[in-house]
Amino acid sequence: MPRSIRDVALVVVLLGLCLALIFSYGKKSEIGAAEAVVYRVFRPLEQGVSGVKNKLASLWNNYVYLVGVQQENRALKEELSRLRREKAELAAREAENIRVRKLLDIKTRLEHPSVVAQIIGEDASGWFRTFFIDKGTDDGVFAGMPVTATEGLVGRISRSAANMAQVVLITDSALAVDCRVARTRDRGVLRGALEGGCALRYLSPRAQAQEGDEVITSGLDGVFPSGLPIGRIHAIRMGEQGLFLEALVTPSVDFAALDQVLVILSTRGGFDVQSWTEERP
CATH class of the missing domain: 2.40.10.340 (Rod shape-determining protein MreC, domain 1)
Structure with a gap:
């Protein structure tokens, strides 16, 4: 059997033992000497696996949050651009209305x-x-x-x-x-x-x-x-x-x-x- 496969198998077995110990610990009121030794040996490994899991979960949550923020920013920018266009259009219409009103005012004051x-x-x-x-x-x-x-x-x-x-x-x-x-x-x-x-x-x-x-x-x-x-x-x-x-x-x-x-x-x-x-x- 190749060495890499043996190493993976060994890690899986050790993890299995670690998990078995953890679950059995919750059901028993006392821990045997052999179990205590195994638990002390594999405790750091279990903590490392748990830490990696927590970090991965945190990274995923942060990624999902950033994606949401980017989408929200994009939507806000589009809304801001739309409001600016509408403001410019309203200003242009208002200026045109003012010019037309002035022309109509001249029109009413002319004798012709x-x-x-x-x-x-x-x-x-x-x-x-x-x-x-x-x-x-x-x-x-x-x-x-x-x-x-x-x-x-x-x-x-x-x-x-x-x-x-x-x-x-x-x-x-x-x-x-x-x-x-x-x-x-x-x-x-x-x-x-x-x-x-x-x-x-x-x-x-x-x-x-x-x-x-x-x-x-x-x-x-x-x-x-x-x-x-x-x-x-x-x-x-x-x-x-x-x-x-x-x-x-x-x-x-x-x-x-x-x-x-x-x-x-x-x-x-x-x-x-x-x-x-x-x-x-």
Whole structure:
């Protein structure tokens, strides 16, 4: 018989004797001399086996516990991620609701009918400062109509199709807006500036405009209603010909953050200039 098999058999026999002694010890009130000797010999072995058994049981219980904790942590992380997504969605909806409420508030205060439009795209070429909205001729939106936002004037409809339209921004040099400085009533023509923002040109050399003054539409061009915010002056300089002053204006509207605008539904020919030049009480 191989040695390894004999060793295993011997261990099994010794363990059997040990267990027999342990069980017989519980049934007898006294232990014989031979049994006592055997018990003393195998007691350390029995204690070792019992200790290993207890450690294995403890390790198994710890493993089961850790598996449970990992599953619980995974579930908690998934729940946390879901709650964060829901919070972000709610915040986005709340911000959108606030923007819509502000647009509707402007809509109710305007003297002219208007329609809220969603921005659906930008000019891909990058040569022109324009974007596209989801309203068109089917909604009463035609070329030449003013476009505004909660912060101020955005631009003007340049082209319109059945269900979409193109808007040219006030920062485009091709668009001209008749404006005033709100504080001093100095009048000029606003166009997009090559260095960014806008330039209020043809101001009188005697103009009292200063940095920080607000610029608004005058309503005298027959295109844009009066009083729409444009932006604030951040610099004043002499014009190229040296005949007029020129004010550099930072627009009130953050065009990069826009997603909704308000189209003012004027008549096809623009606003009646006469109605804006009449004296009002």
